[in-house]
Amino acid sequence: VAGVQPLNADAVAAPRVATPRLVLTIAHPGLGPDIARFFRDNWQGHLDRWSPPAGPRLFDVGYWTGRAEAAESEWRAGTAARFVLQRPDGGKVLGTCNYTNIVRGPFQACYLGYQAARAHQGQGFMTEALEALDAFVFREMRLHRIMANYMPENTRSARLLERLGFLKEGLARDYLFIDGVWRDHILAALTNPDFDDAPLREGAA
Numbered sequence: 524v525a526g527v528q529p530l531n532a533d534a535v536a537a538p539r540v541a542t543p544r545l546v547l548t549i550a551h552p553g554l555g556p557d558i559a560r561f562f563r564d565n566w567q568g569h570l571d572r573w574s575p576p577a578g579p580r581l582f583d584v585g586y587w588t589g590r591a592e593a594a595e596s597e598w599r600a601g602t603a604a605r606f607v608l609q610r611p612d613g614g615k616v617l618g619t620c621n622y623t624n625i626v627r628g629p630f631q632a633c634y635l636g637y638q639a640a641r642a643h644q645g646q647g648f649m650t651e652a653l654e655a656l657d658a659f660v661f662r663e664m665r666l667h668r669i670m671a672n673y674m675p676e677n678t679r680s681a682r683l684l685e686r687l688g689f690l691k692e693g694l695a696r697d698y699l700f701i702d703g704v705w706r707d708h709i710l711a712a713l714t715n716p717d718f719d720d721a722p723l724r725e726g727a728a
């Protein structure tokens with residue numbers, strides 16, 4: 524991680540992770556218009572192929588402003604870290620990386636989902652973002668396992684996870700309802716070799 528700086532003085536400040544070409548921030552209401560535009564530009568014929576059905580407000584600024592507010596609350600509550608990818612000077616959203624369903628106790632795990640702008644695929648932006656964010660999730664959020672699942676025909680997603688070191692763990696039948704049908708998914712995960720399990724041993728986590 525090139526740089527992790529707090530955005531504000533809250534007790535649980537939202538992180539800002541910098542990589543050589545990107546800045547990754549937790550979604551916040553000011554990004555509502557940019558996120559809505561990301562979905563307007565990228566949904567049809569790109570994200571819709573690999574995503575659960577979207578509601579009628581997918582392209583609505585108000586909807587995304589509300590979702591971003593919820594993302595901030597989730598970050599503060601420690602239940603999810605929903606990142607938005609931009610160039611260092613801001614502007615267009617290039618992608619999203621969502622670490623969700625964070626579970627502590629003896630599991631210390633979360634799910635990962637990601638989406639890149641159609642026009643920005645094939646340039647390594649998602650690899651760059653996820654390398655930094657996986658490290659952040661392991662080092663700063665102190666999780667032990669990141670799980671990511673993909674449809675077998677999603678070869679770009681498969682290559683991305685392989686590059687990042689995720690290991691395939693199995694095939695889940697009829698796993699997610701996507702594009703009108705229950706779709707099989709390959710289950711993959713990355714575990715943290717440096718996880719400090721002392722608090723777990725002491726029964727403190």
Ligand SMILES: CC(C)(COP(=O)(O)OP(=O)(O)OC[C@H]1O[C@@H](n2cnc3c(N)ncnc32)[C@H](O)[C@@H]1OP(=O)(O)O)[C@@H](O)C(=O)NCCC(=O)NCCS
Pocket residue numbers: 569570573637638639640643644645646647648649650651672673674677679680682683
């Ligand atoms: C899945 C998805 C995020 C992958 O995006 P991507 O652009 O292939 O991933 P990256 O940004 O890491 O780019 C990697 C590619 O850029 C190439 N590349 C070019 N310049 C590069 C650079 N400077 N550094 C690294 N890679 C570079 C790599 O060779 C690689 O190409 P390859 O896969 O053909 O070998 C994207 O296709 C997407 O959003 N799909 C729709 C939504 C989706 O499927 N989400 C996941 C559901 S499981």
